[in-house]
Structures are given as structure tokens and as C-alpha cells.
Amino acid sequence: MVEAVETMDGWYSLHDFRTIDWTYWKTATPEEKKEAIASFEALITKWDAVEEAKNGSHAMYKIVGQKADLMFMFLRPTMEELNELETELNKSKFAEFLTPAHSYVSVVELSKYRPAKDGIDPETLPETQARLKPILPKWEHVCFYPMDRRRVGDENWYTLEKDVRGKLLYEHSKTGRKYAGKVKQIITGSIGLDDWEWGVTLFAHEPLQFKKIVYEMRFDEVSSRYGEFGEFFVGNLLKKEEIAKFLEV
Template sequence: MSESTPISPLVPREGWHVMHLFYQIDQAQWSILDNDEQRSAKTRLTKLIQEIRATPDTHLLTFAIATPKADIGFMLLTPDLQVASTFEKQLTLSLGPEVLSPVYSYLSQTESSEYTTTSEQYAEETLKGEKGLTEGSPEFDEGMKAFEDRMTHYLQHRLYPVLPDWPVVCFYPMSKRRSGADNWYSLSFEERKKLMAGHARVGRTYSGRILQLITGSTGFEEFEWGVTLLAKDTIDIKAIVYEMRFDEVTARFGEFGDFYIGMQLPLDELFRRVCL
């Protein structure tokens, strides 16, 4: 009996692969199963979720979708695309054939931002230019250390996030417009960076209320980024998206896909919520 050929991992040089998976439950198909088969199916999905979460550098969020767009959603983060694909197939079949019907999915990667301020820029523009500090002074050195500590934490979150169990999950895809005078990619880097700096200032006012993860999907999907917002209150989701609409980056250049709103729940409650 021949052994299977080992499959080479597909791990990016930096960051992780991210899958957003949305399903509707075929209640007619589920009702065909008897009570023992239903219990076995729920146990199988529970064990699979535990297995996924026990995989190194892998995270899985599970949530009920608030509207009939879908019933149940998963957000899977893991380095190896081979592993992500395997888990996706297992999740899709976990409750039995044709019980979970995919209605939407999105593949992306965690990434750092090309507009991130460098240490050199912070030293010249902020510490020297705005604060008038002299390089080598104690105040200058303290400022640089504080900045570098902040950036280390920020980049770690962007590339290798650990997401909290806040109850509200919002996901939507977006792109930058590429038409006429509003072609984002025809702007110079400096123009784009200046606009993004203003965009980021708005986002920082929601610190502690909104946790945002932006993942890149250029070459993977129709849209260029996936945006995941976690919150404790739905009003903060509504508020940040509305306020961002007035920022020039969004007003002139933003294009969006459908929004999905879900609620992170313990598995026993998730099963009850989706009527399993």
C-alpha cells in the first residue's frame, strides 16, 4: 500500500491566511436526521472546533448571523493555506452532507500597512519637527522608545492577531475606487499617506470600543480588503462606519460589499440560536 505524497505547506513570508465563512442551515435536511444522529453531528462539530482551536497559531471565531443572509459564520486564521482549506472542508461537512450550505466566503491575509510611520519619520516629523526635541536628549530617547513599543504591538496585532470574544462581529469587503478623478492608485504615495493618516485618526477615537482587523485580498477576491470589526455594542459599529463615510478616503474612494453582522456565542447557545 503506497503512502500519500506529503503536501508542501503554503505559508506566507509574513502574516496568516484568513477565511470568513458564512452558511445557511438546511432545516429540511437537518430534520431528516433522528435525535441520535443530530446529537452526533453537533458533537462532531464541537470536537472539530476544539481541534482547530488547539492547532498552533490558529484561531477560530464562531458566531450566529443576525439576519437571514446566513445562519452561522466562522472566522478562521491560520498560517498555512493547506490547513485552512482542510479545515474549511471539514467545517462545511461537519453537520452532515448538505446541512450547511455556503452562502458567502472571503479569503484574505493579515498584512502590515504601507502607510505605517517609520522610526525615522517619527523622529524627524514628530519629535524634532513638532516637539522641538534634540536627538540624544532623554526626552527624545523616551519618545522614541514609547513609539517603538507602540509600533511593535501594532504590527503584532496586524500580522498575528489574537481577537477578543467581544459579542458583536461585523465583516465587510472593500476596495479603493479606480475611476476618473477618484482613482486612488493615480495619487502619489505622499497624498495617499496623508489621507490615510486622517482616516486613522478617526479610527483611534474608537479605541476600547472597536477592535479592527484589516486583511488584504488583492489577487484573491473581487475586493481588495476584508474588514472585521469587533465590538461590545452594535451602536459603535454603526457609529464608526457612519463617521468614516465623511472622511475623504471613504467619501471619494471607498467601495463596499455586503455587511454581515454576527454575535459570538458559546457553542451550546449557538446551537440553540440557529435552531439545531
């Protein structure tokens, strides 16, 4: 019997994509604009406090292209908290000028393919806990896409033995490690939570590194034979200090 791998699951994740209704924004009075910007900044102050207390994390990016204008990535210990913060954002003055573009619900995931060292459950290690509950890097660029493991004919990830899958992922990790310091990945599991099986969120200082890593990985068997990919979103960091300038019309 093919065995599933045990996963270690951390904070719940919401990728929330919004489009700005610039036409409507232009019709707002200076007072309304001020109120909208203040409401947005107040929310960020709240999110910053949560992050400071290590009860979650968030990151904000300006999406390039027409799929969306903004991407928020939120991490929280519970699904309820994700829901609450999404609702709070929706109720804000700022949200009157936003339309939903896309969203993705998942949970930070690591798997136990490697045998436990010295009988220690890796989930108990502080370094594992830090990776399951990560403070998101505020690197200059983000790339997000969902993916599946293929289940077609002979190329069926779910009929491969666990040790074979573990070996393929080990090969994958060797490619990944070449990008240390250049690309940081957060893998979130979404089987049973959203339309794809995993969310891949990559952070980089230099956007070309996204193309390089994703291209190089296409040749790793785990991606070439067993990877299926969804829509890609790419964006640039949005800093709290630049919001007023960004929204200036």
C-alpha cells in the same frame, strides 16, 4: 511614478458563511442530531487547541438576516491550512445540515505608510507581529464587509502619490482611534485573492457602534472619495456552550 506601499502580511483568512437547512435538521433523528452536534464541538475543540498554541485563530457568529446563519472566521499561517480546515468542516456530520452561503479569502494586512522610526523595520517589532497574527476577539458582535479603493476619473486612489495616500489614511486612523475599546478592526488584504480589495472585520460589544464608526468614516476623504463597499454581514457571538441550545428544535 506612483509608488505602491509595502504591505506587511500575516495570517491568511477565510470568512466562511453557512446557512442551516432547518427543514432537513428537523427530520434528523435524535441520534443523528447528537452526532452532528458532537462533530461540530469536536472541530471547535481542535480549533481551540490551534488557537491556544498560537498557530491560528477563529471566531464564530450567528448572522442576523437572510444572507447566512453562521459566519466562521478562520486565521491560519498558510492557505493550505485554511483549505484543510474548510474540507474537514465540509466532511463533518454537522455539515450535512449546512449549505454554503458566501466566503471570503484574504490575508491580515498592515501597510508601511509611516517612515521607519530609528531605521527599525516595523515588521520586526513584536507588537506588529501580534497584529499580523491576531487572536480574534470574542466580542459580542461582528460586522464584515469587503471594500475597494475607487478608480474612477479624478477619484483614482491608484494614481495618488504615496505620501498623499499616507496622509489620508492617517486622517482615517484618527477617526478610528476615537472608537478605541468600542470597535476593534482587522483589515485583511484581498487584492489577487478575492473579488474585492480589502475585507473589513469589525468587532464590538454594542452593535450600534458599527453604524456610528462606519457613518463617521464616510466623511473621511479616504472613504468619501475613495471608498467603494460591498455587502455587509452582521452577527452575534456563537459560544461553544450554547450550540446544543441554539440547534434545539
